[in-house]
Amino acid sequence: MVNYTEAEIEEMKRNISRVGRGIPPDITHYIWNKYREISGNTKEPMPCTRGCPTAAGLWDKALMTIARYLDKLEGNEIV
Numbered sequence: 001m002v003n004y005t006e007a008e009i010e011e012m013k014r015n016i017s018r019v020g021r022g023i024p025p026d027i028t029h030y031i032w033n034k035y036r037e038i039s040g041n042t043k044e045p046m047p048c049t050r051g052c053p054t055a056a057g058l059w060d061k062a063l064m065t066i067a068r069y070l071d072k073l074e075g076n077e078i079v
Helices: 006-017 025-039 053-073
Strands: none
16 A cells, blocks of 8 residues: 555545546646556556546546545545
8 A cells, every 4th residue: 555644645635525527637647646656557648638438437447546545544445
């Protein structure tokens, strides 16, 4: 498991909470980089950010990876 500082974890929580029907453009790189750090897929290229239907699953995987990481830190499980 990747170790982050308390401030980095709070930043991750803030950014994840900003995601609604889409990922705000100003945090796409942040989300993808955190996903790569947590998953260990450091060379996985960032998918399209302009509504490409094939990229939706990749972004969902990235968001769920981050959410699961945060839940494990707090001892919760994603349902």
